[in-house]
Amino acid sequence: MRPFYNIGIDKLTLCYTIEENSILHDINNEDQEIDMGDFKLKRIESGHFKNSFLILSLWDAPDGNGLTWQVYGTLKFNRFTDKDEKCKLAWLYFDNHTLYKQVYPNVSSIIYGEYISVLLGLELHNITEIEIYIDTSSNAPRTIKKMIRNNSIETIFNGNVLERKEKQPKLGYYHTGNLNRYTDLTIYIKQQDKEGFMMKAYDKLTEIQEDSHKNYILTWHRRNTNQPLFRVELSLKHRHLKDYINSNSIELSHNLFTVKEFLFNCFLHFADRLIRFREQNGKVHSALEFI
Numbered sequence: 386m387r388p389f390y391n392i393g394i395d396k397l398t399l400c401y402t403i404e405e406n407s408i409l410h411d412i413n414n415e416d417q418e419i420d421m422g423d424f425k426l427k428r429i430e431s432g433h434f435k436n437s438f439l440i441l442s443l444w445d446a447p448d449g450n451g452l453t454w455q456v457y458g459t460l461k462f463n464r465f466t467d468k469d470e471k472c473k474l475a476w477l478y479f480d481n482h483t484l485y486k487q488v489y490p491n492v493s494s495i496i497y498g499e500y501i502s503v504l505l506g507l508e509l510h511n512i513t514e515i516e517i518y519i520d521t522s523s524n525a526p527r528t529i530k531k532m533i534r535n536n537s538i539e540t541i542f543n544g545n546v547l548e549r550k551e552k553q554p555k556l557g558y559y560h561t562g563n564l565n566r567y568t569d570l571t572i573y574i575k576q577q578d579k580e581g582f583m584m585k586a587y588d589k590l591t592e593i594q595e596d597s598h599k600n601y602i603l604t605w606h607r608r609n610t611n612q613p614l615f616r617v618e619l620s621l622k623h624r625h626l627k628d629y630i631n632s633n634s635i636e637l638s639h640n641l642f643t644v645k646e647f648l649f650n651c652f653l654h655f656a657d658r659l660i661r662f663r664e665q666n667g668k669v670h671s672a673l674e675f676i
Contacts, residue, residue, distance in 0.1 A: 441455065455482070511630075
C-alpha cells in the first residue's frame with residue numbers, strides 16, 4: 386500500500402499594517418459587534434489588547450443543515466503598551482479549524498483572509514508565527530529515534546556532530562504507556578538558543594483520539610481512525626523566518642500558505658538546521674528522507 390504523506394499548516398498568526406482608511410480607526414469601546422456583510426466582528430476580552438474581536442464567517446453547518454456563523458480567527462489591535470494614539474499594526478490569529486476547511490480541493494480557507502483584510506483596510510506585513518506539519522502513515526518518531534541510536538551514523542544536531550554519550554538537553558524523548566510497556570513516543574528537537582525553534586514528532590492519531598478530539602483533521606486528510614497518522618511539526622516565529630523570507634525574495638500573500646512547495650522548502654530549510662544524519666561514506670541525509 387502506498388504510504389500517506391501530506392504537508393500543511395496547523396497554526397498561523399499574521400501581522401498586518403493598518404491602512405489610513407481602515408475601518409479599525411473608527412472602532413470604539415462601545416462597538417460590540419460589527420457587521421461586514423459576509424463576515425462580522427464580535428468583541429471579546431483580551432489581556433494585552435484594547436480591541437480583540439472574533440471574526441465570524443458563514444460556513445456549512447456541522448449537521449449539514451444550512452449555514453452557521455463559525456469562528457474564522459481572532460483579530461487583535463491597539464496593544465495596551467502602544468504609545469501612539471493611532472494604532473498601526475493588527476494581528477490575525479487563525480482558528481485551527483479554519484486551517485482544515487476546504488475551499489477548493491486541498492486548498493484551505495486561509496485564502497479567505499485576503500478578502501477579509503481588504504475589507505478591513507489591512508495590508509499583510511509579516512508572519513508572526515507558523516507551525517508547519519508533515520503528516521504521514523509512517524511511524525516518524527520511531528524512525529527518527531532509530532536513526533539517532535544507530536552507531537554507524539553520525540547525528541548532526543544544531544550544526545554539530547553529537548558525541549554519543551554526551552547529554553543533550555535540547556533532544557527529548559517523551560514516552561507514555563501502561564504499567565507493562567511504552568505505547569507512544571514523542572520526540573522534541575530544539576535549538577540551543579532559548580528563543581530558538583523546535584521540531585516535534587509524535588502519534589497524531591492518538592493525540593486526536595485521546596486529547597484534542599479534532600476529528601476534522603482526519604476529514605481533511607480523508608482518513609479514518611483505523612489508519613495510522615503520525616506528525617512531524619516545526620514551530621517558527623517571525624525572528625526565525627525574517628531572513629529566510631528576505632533572502633529568498635518571497636512575496637507574502639495569503640495564497641502563499643496554500644503552496645505546498647513553499648511549505649516544504651521552508652520546512653526542509655529549518656529542519657536541516659536542527660538535525661541531519663551522516664553515513665560513514667560522508668553522505669548527509671535530511672530527517673525528512675526517512676519519514
